[in-house]
Amino acid sequence: MIHKDIIVVGGGIAGLTATLSLVHKDRDVLLLEKNESCGGLMNSFERDGFRFEVGARALVNAGLVKPLIKEFALDIEILRNTITLGIEDRTLKVDAEQSLYHYADILKDLYPASKDEVDRIIQTIHEIIEDMKVLYGVDNPLFAKKKKNIMILAPSVVAWMLKYLRTIYRINKMDTPFEDYLDLLATNQSLKDIIGQHFFRNTPVFFALSYFSLYNDYIYPKGGVGAFIQELVEAVEARGGDIRYKTEIVGIDAENKVLRDSAGKEYRYNKMIWAADLKALYTMTSDEGMAKQAQDKFRTRKQAVMANKGAESVFSVFIAADLPPEYFHEKASGHVFYTPDRRGLGTVHTTELQTLLQRWDTVQKEELYLWLEKFCRYNTFEISIPVLRDPDAAPPGKTGIIISTLFDYKLTSLIRARGWYEEFKKKVEELFIFTVSSSIYPNLKDKVLFSFSTSPWSIYERVGSSEGSIVGWSFEGKIPVVTSMFKMASSVKTALPDVYIAGKWAFSPAGGPTAIMTGRIAAKQCK
Ligand SMILES: Cc1cc2nc3c(=O)[nH]c(=O)nc-3n(C[C@H](O)[C@H](O)[C@H](O)COP(=O)(O)OP(=O)(O)OC[C@H]3O[C@@H](n4cnc5c(N)ncnc54)[C@H](O)[C@@H]3O)c2cc1C
Numbered sequence: 001m002i003h004k005d006i007i008v009v010g011g012g013i014a015g016l017t018a019t020l021s022l023v024h025k026d027r028d029v030l031l032l033e034k035n036e037s038c039g040g041l042m043n044s045f046e047r048d049g050f051r052f053e054v055g056a057r058a059l060v061n062a063g064l065v066k067p068l069i070k071e072f073a074l075d076i077e078i079l080r081n082t083i084t085l086g087i088e089d090r091t092l093k094v095d096a097e098q099s100l101y102h103y104a105d106i107l108k109d110l111y112p113a114s115k116d117e118v119d120r121i122i123q124t125i126h127e128i129i130e131d132m133k134v135l136y137g138v139d140n141p142l143f144a145k146k147k148k149n150i151m152i153l154a155p156s157v158v159a160w161m162l163k164y165l166r167t168i169y170r171i172n173k174m175d176t177p178f179e180d181y182l183d184l185l186a187t188n189q190s191l192k193d194i195i196g197q198h199f200f201r202n203t204p205v206f207f208a209l210s211y212f213s214l215y216n217d218y219i220y221p222k223g224g225v226g227a228f229i230q231e232l233v234e235a236v237e238a239r240g241g242d243i244r245y246k247t248e249i250v251g252i253d254a255e256n257k258v259l260r261d262s263a264g265k266e267y268r269y270n271k272m273i274w275a276a277d278l279k280a281l282y283t284m285t286s287d288e289g290m291a292k293q294a295q296d297k298f299r300t301r302k303q304a305v306m307a308n309k310g311a312e313s314v315f316s317v318f319i320a321a322d323l324p325p326e327y328f329h330e331k332a333s334g335h336v337f338y339t340p341d342r343r344g345l346g347t348v349h350t351t352e353l354q355t356l357l358q359r360w361d362t363v364q365k366e367e368l369y370l371w372l373e374k375f376c377r378y379n380t381f382e383i384s385i386p387v388l389r390d391p392d393a394a395p396p397g398k399t400g401i402i403i404s405t406l407f408d409y410k411l412t413s414l415i416r417a418r419g420w421y422e423e424f425k426k427k428v429e430e431l432f433i434f435t436v437s438s439s440i441y442p443n444l445k446d447k448v449l450f451s452f453s454t455s456p457w458s459i460y461e462r463v464g465s466s467e468g469s470i471v472g473w474s475f476e477g478k479i480p481v482v483t484s485m486f487k488m489a490s491s492v493k494t495a496l497p498d499v500y501i502a503g504k505w506a507f508s509p510a511g512g513p514t515a516i517m518t519g520r521i522a523a524k525q526c527k
Pocket residue numbers: 009010011012013014015032033034035038039040041042054055056057058060247248249250275276277280314316404462463464465470471472502503504505510511512513515
């Protein structure tokens with residue numbers, strides 16, 4: 001049996017951050033990752049000379065990524081990642097604070113009868129942007145590389161903390177689902193759809209609308225998101241950290257602090273950080289031998305965790321096009337949130353989807369495809385074109401494109417169970433390509449060299465994320481983990497002795513920044 005002081009399970013951004021923080025302090029750490037490489041939902045891969053991102057299309061700095069690069073002296077070149085917002089034939093590059101008001105002009109143009117409603121929405125976003133400047137705008141002084149002289153650092157920390165606490169208080173109060181909040185500001189359903197239809201259902205309003213400020217905060221590592229991950233891996237290894245790939249943990253004996261992998265190999269730990277799926281942690285843990293009180297605590301937590309589900313997942317279509325990057329550059333930047341039709345999704349993604357799921361046994365393929373066509377026509381897409389940010393991302397004169405949108409895991413599972421999965425994926429590819437070819441990139445459909453796709457099921461299969469979730473818990477149920485930023489430090493604690501959690505399931509709302517943050521907090525707890 002292998003015995004390590006600290007074992008980290010899961011080599012996504014959370015597990016890697018935790019591991020690096022620990023090895024940097026000369027701790028004896030072993031990182032176990034089920035796949036052949038680290039990164040999880042932050043990764044890149046290459047196919048026939050085209051480089052694509054598996055998950056997050058870029059990094060949100062959030063006052064965390066750049067300090068991380070500096071603190072651990074990572075050799076990463078940061079490239080610009082300009083966001084474009086597009087509706088039908090109007091596009092806007094978000095490159096300054098003023099862009100918000102240009103966006104308002106576009107909305108007023110598209111919805112002339114709703115100018116007051118646009119103003120109210122834009123004013124709310126403006127106030128959130130001011131809060132976000134406090135939260136993420138300045139690099140967090142607590143992550144400064146070396147606290148050389150506490151007296152020098154103290155005033156800035158105190159000032160920052162006061163502003164930070166005031167902001168967090170306001171944020172905690174803005175936890176209403178964004179749909180309900182928008183209802184107070186506007187009645188025009190299409191306008192509300194355009195603002196919010198690419199957010200997860202019931203996202204707290206602050207988190208949803210704060211994305212307008214994060215658009216200016218995206219960065220793209222030279223070599224892709226995967227190059228950043230590779231740097232983290234190399235930094236861990238350079239400090240003597242041990243990473244084992246193709247090692248999937250399938251059993252945990254909490255009382256004796258022993259992990260078991262799928263090949264039957266055992267690992268003993270003093271402390272463990274679980275940076276993978278939380279339902280999996282509670283499902284595979286045996287509480288045998290635990291004292292009655294500890295066992296009760298564990299079972300109560302397990303019940304709460306198992307009763308909830310992950311947020312919506314994503315469908316992504318990867319396309320290699322025989323078109324030069326200049327063709328796409330003329331239309332927009334390399335990272336676009338695009339809605340081809342101002343009418344918006346309306347009830348297609350909510351009521352109509354629910355009806356389809358409820359009477360699934362009687363649904364015919366033709367009916368499903370009719371729904372899918374509407375879903376694609378009125379939806380909002382995230383379009384990523386790596387070569388527009390990094391010229392090395394595609395063969396000369398050609399372009400790789402990723403088009404994605406939020407997608408329901410349950411529907412994907414039902415389609416698989418009917419045996420329609422492969423055909424359905426091809427249909428989605430066809431429709432995504434048709435949609436953008438009928439709008440922003442008309443030449444695309446005749447220039448596709450090859451395409452393929454990933455579904456919510458692929459995400460579940462690859463990283464073991466419940467319901468294929470990319471950002472942890474759904475906002476539609478009672479979230480079983482810490483949701484208040486005031487309590488973030490306790491988010492990593494579990495009902496198991498010396499076991500901490502990190503990553504997208506540890507705190508909500510989640511994403512790249514909270515995965516990094518919880519990774520660092522969990523590492524700190526392993527004193
Ligand atoms: C298309 C897409 C776009 C996104 N865009 C954004 C964005 O714009 N902004 C943002 O903030 N976030 C975004 N995200 C979300 C963000 O990428 C994730 O929330 C974040 O990367 C989660 O990191 P993690 O380490 O918590 O989990 P993961 O990346 O899921 O890592 C978990 C790791 O654990 C491993 N593992 C699982 N089970 C086991 C086991 N039993 N044994 C060993 N190893 C195991 C997995 O293989 C994986 O490597 C996006 C994600 C996707 C897919």
